[in-house]
Amino acid sequence: MAGSPVQVTGTVLTTRRVDAYHALTVVAPGIADRFRPGHFVTVAVGGRDSSMLTRRAFTIHDVKPDYGGTVELVFGVRGAGTAWLADLRARDTLDLVGPLGRPFPLPRDPCTCVLVGDEHGAAALFALADALQQRGCRVDFVLGAPSADRVFGALRARRMGETTTLTTEDGSLGMRGRVTDVLPGVIADARADAVYACGPMEMLRGVTTVAVEFDIPVQVAVEESMACGIGVCMTCVVPVIGDDGVTRMVRACTEGPVFRGERVRFDDVGTIPFDALGAPGGRHA
Amino acid sequence: MAGSPVQVTGTVLTTRRVDAYHALTVVAPGIADRFRPGHFVTVAVGGRDSSMLTRRAFTIHDVKPDYGGTVELVFGVRGAGTAWLADLRARDTLDLVGPLGRPFPLPRDPCTCVLVGDEHGAAALFALADALQQRGCRVDFVLGAPSADRVFGALRARRMGETTTLTTEDGSLGMRGRVTDVLPGVIADARADAVYACGPMEMLRGVTTVAVEFDIPVQVAVEESMACGIGVCMTCVVPVIGDDGVTRMVRACTEGPVFRGERVRFDDVGTIPFDALGAPGGRHA
Amino acid sequence: MTADLRTYLAHVELPNPVLTASGCGGTGRELAQFSDVHRLGAFVTRSITMAPRAGRPTPRMAETPSGLLNAVGLQGPGVEAFLERELPWLAERGARTVVSIGGGTVTEYTALARRLAGVDGITAVEINLSCPNVEDRGRVFARDGAAAAEVVASVRAATPYEVPVIAKLSPDVADVVAVARACVDGGADALAMINTPVGMSIDVDTMRPSLAAGTGGLSGPAVRPLAVRCVWQVHAALPGVPIIGMGGVTTGRDALELVLAGACAVAVGTALFHDPYACPRVLRELEELLQERGFDRLADAVGLAHRPAGAQPRTRTDLEESSL
Amino acid sequence: MTADLRTYLAHVELPNPVLTASGCGGTGRELAQFSDVHRLGAFVTRSITMAPRAGRPTPRMAETPSGLLNAVGLQGPGVEAFLERELPWLAERGARTVVSIGGGTVTEYTALARRLAGVDGITAVEINLSCPNVEDRGRVFARDGAAAAEVVASVRAATPYEVPVIAKLSPDVADVVAVARACVDGGADALAMINTPVGMSIDVDTMRPSLAAGTGGLSGPAVRPLAVRCVWQVHAALPGVPIIGMGGVTTGRDALELVLAGACAVAVGTALFHDPYACPRVLRELEELLQERGFDRLADAVGLAHRPAGAQPRTRTDLEESSL
């Protein structure tokens, strides 16, 4: 199968700090080859005798053709797995599976797109911006975080985007507030045709609300806790409305992570909506 | 308490290969200070999120005064824990507890001692030889292993010992056979007054038999599987006859690892001898 | 010479003993991206229910030391959609398919067995007995020998004789042998063990259970000692009954551990989440280990750790229920 | 301001909630090389038996992923030697001592309780119910509510009223709440859980069980999810009963997890083998975590994870026996 994922044990080429984040570049030809913006990889953490069983998921930030193909991941330290990753050094090896997930769909015709990213969510947007610009699209960025050091990619956004608007909750960079506070203005100013967003569920909900108000399409990349990343464990489900109007609990790792925003029932994330297919209280379940 | 063990997180100074073995020198002042020949340390393996819970026990091969005190361990790769240790590099840290166990008792007056070591068991003998020589004792070595690359410390033994006899099971170095094959000759030639031995249970049994035949004292350091090394778990017991003639299941980590050979019921290791204190079949147990 | 790896679930021959564990291999399609499903000893489906089920709310999983808690809640499309869209795909690929079934009442299990009866491409039916019995205040069938036996008997009766019925047991019972015996007396042709014992983790930051469902099933290497013990005890009591061993298998060594304890086949679950190639890898490793140990046939290794101890004092075996 | 860490086992106050787990702290002397035993919430002895016991043959331990199997077999000097040589030393050091007792018959437990009655320096008596009942074909007491209750009742009757009696439960039962309830009805003032579930490992090189005894008790972080679940279930059913939580506690976070599930004290076992300073470290870490979360008193955190969920959808709790 052309697009199917592979497992690769890649050598770490470089590690660097970017403000609050760590970036790892890993040799992974089979994954770099197949990459499209929005794809993610999962990595094994903790080494051979680790007590950590589940792979950790990371958006592919960038791919390069060097060494047959490299991928770059950008991450913040959250728990034991990311702490282990942050300790990796050049020449260590990393076990990756990818590329995984449904990538961002691209517009057929040139148009204006606002790309919204919160914290490490921004990492997914630059390859996307590149692909959009190659199709002649105009790209505007909105990047946010709680504080200046956690805004990822502001410089690159400024280089690539027609406009770049930054927000921080503490006001240490850009506007004080959240991305959703400034988004209506950005959409209006740019006369945007579409929105892409990547970040926490709560932010995606807000972005979707704004896009729906403007009646423009919105593609969101969700971040739901994942045990396998390849579609076999059913732990990463979100309630999504299908083409037939029926809500199903669908896997973020395979049907997503990118969904049409208005199809995701954000208010019901973390529940089984009563009208979802197979919800309890139905005839048999 | 003067002799009590401490926990130290020490920096690895050097790592080197010695034939089939790995040697690690670790900065551990508190342990080096208190060291006496026959002591061991336990080390934590696998890093922070390791699935390996139990510490691994290693004889202290050597201590040096550098950096406030260093200890050297010598080990062969056996399973996951020793494989992890073998991957350590200089500047990594290692968590040690020690010094542990009952060290070798030294003779009051100068005498002739045969030191018998099998494989990594030999690592315990050089500090002992040094201590014996400082008391004016003559030291003769008998070192054995299955093959030449697994005989540890032959050169050093040749430098320190009055005589050094090597045995390998495949005949690739020294005499073909086992240490117990050559021991009677060495004892007779040296007119030895005492034997010290370190190695697998089976070999200690043989050495003890020989020493008993010669009617000379024998001190053996046993290697029983240990979970704690500090005397709290009761997993490391061996049947040992006490001064009162009663056999008890005693802890190799605290009452040992060094025992008077003739007191250890080697034939009954791995069982509860029927006449041991509290053996099943007794009144209540 | 490589060892003969064929194994039997009752009279049904499998070309090799490495299966997927129920609920851990998706529909088969997901794993097929990595390796052929027909190279599995058998593909075991997630537990199929009568009606579609949306499962439990998220978070559905939490990592624990060497373990994984899950509360998926048997999400699935229901038996009709399964028969229409999933089973035919597996059959086309030449996979041997063990269909796992789950229900809340004896009637529901029976209805599932009836629906499956006569359908082509079903190698065996596995009964997931770790479902809450809605008629007994939600007590799971697997914790009650009599209830388990009733399910087994009625599924056995509704299933064509040439299709073996496998009863899948849980470790969190006082006496797994008693439940196993009840299931075999009820007509089970084979046993699978272990399903996940119930566990829980609490997020000390939110100060709430990590799983939305509160409790979840514990799987992965953490539970392997429980799995080995269950297989050992049941094989000792019922040496003639084929056992599919599972619980924490990640390597060929783990698989061999279960085989030596008495399993004639081994299923891989949680390890698939970490390594999508786990099944063929475990098989290859198991094959090598058998070869190194001079086995001509897998069958010769099954239950071998039970053989009377030789003369070596260190391997004397003196088994009691309790370790203390 | 630091949190008030005092806790109560029935009416007996402990200055802090971190205890040693039975059988994991030796006689106290071994740990005292590293830190003062009187700084423990309490020192819990290994299970004391009437007669001296030599225990099981070696190998007695095997490492498993994030776990440890042990089959020590209650090796100990018997109650007389304990009272002569061990308890006085603990009393001298100012340790609060919980004496764990183990027996093969109700009579034996009762005799132990009688022997301990009136002896100075005993803070509480803990009944290790995971011993095989020689009068019931070796079935362990903890697996049978009625047998457990009988032991508890007779120990309670033989013990002075001011000394609390703690019943220690095993997780490998179908319904831990039922056993807990039976013990409380039998007179237990507090409960301790969990003792080690029975597990096994097989050495694939020797192709024999790793432990001489065959099976052993599984401890360490691998079993923590079972411990949290048991504490949670029992606290939910019997909110007024003090629970000593244990099973895989290695850090203050682990201790807090059990506290939030409903334990008012926490015992550290296997972690002591890795870190002889584990008890004071866990206490310090727990204290810090409580402080960070704004607790004035440990007591306010006990069972807090049970509080009705707030408005956040992700923390809704919907508990059933089974996770599937």
Ligand SMILES: Cc1cc2nc3c(=O)[nH]c(=O)nc-3n(C[C@H](O)[C@H](O)[C@H](O)COP(=O)(O)OP(=O)(O)OC[C@H]3O[C@@H](n4cnc5c(N)ncnc54)[C@H](O)[C@@H]3O)c2cc1C
């Ligand atoms: C599709 C996808 C893409 C992601 N991309 C990035 C990225 O580019 N940069 C980045 O910093 N983070 C990213 N994340 C989040 C990242 O996966 C988590 O931060 C990471 O798994 C935390 O692991 P840990 O061991 O440090 O934390 P712990 O909290 O100790 O992890 C415990 C368990 O929870 C899971 N988990 C915890 N947080 C998350 C989360 N937010 N999402 C999914 N699983 C989680 C872990 O996988 C693990 O199984 C992404 C997540 C998903 C699902």
Ligand SMILES: Cc1cc2nc3c(=O)[nH]c(=O)nc-3n(C[C@H](O)[C@H](O)[C@H](O)COP(=O)(O)OP(=O)(O)OC[C@H]3O[C@@H](n4cnc5c(N)ncnc54)[C@H](O)[C@@H]3O)c2cc1C
């Ligand atoms: C007092 C003492 C001193 C020792 N000194 C040395 C030494 O100087 N050099 C050396 O190479 N080895 C020595 N050993 C043996 C060493 O402890 C083991 O080789 C090591 O524990 C194996 O760990 P592993 O993870 O590689 O093997 P695994 O087999 O994977 O270990 C699994 C478990 O078994 C235990 N174990 C396995 N083998 C032994 C053994 N022989 N003794 C004790 N526990 C064991 C481990 O501690 C661990 O808990 C000594 C053992 C003892 C008791």
Ligand SMILES: Cc1cc2nc3c(=O)[nH]c(=O)nc-3n(C[C@H](O)[C@H](O)[C@H](O)COP(=O)(O)O)c2cc1C
């Ligand atoms: C995410 C997940 C889903 C599962 N779903 C089912 C199921 O539907 N039916 C079933 O019988 N067992 C189910 N199980 C249990 C597994 O089949 C297996 O018995 C258990 O996980 C132990 O094996 P492992 O440690 O290899 O995962 C599930 C396990 C996991 C982790």
Ligand SMILES: Cc1cc2nc3c(=O)[nH]c(=O)nc-3n(C[C@H](O)[C@H](O)[C@H](O)COP(=O)(O)O)c2cc1C
């Ligand atoms: C080596 C060892 C010996 C034990 N001995 C006893 C005992 O004598 N009595 C008892 O009630 N529990 C005993 N236990 C069980 C522990 O007290 C505790 O319940 C269990 O190990 C879980 O805690 P942990 O994971 O912190 O070790 C023992 C555990 C171990 C590991």
Ligand code: FES
């Ligand atoms: S993470 Fe396993 S199905 Fe999505």
Ligand code: FES
């Ligand atoms: S190793 Fe624990 S008592 Fe000896």
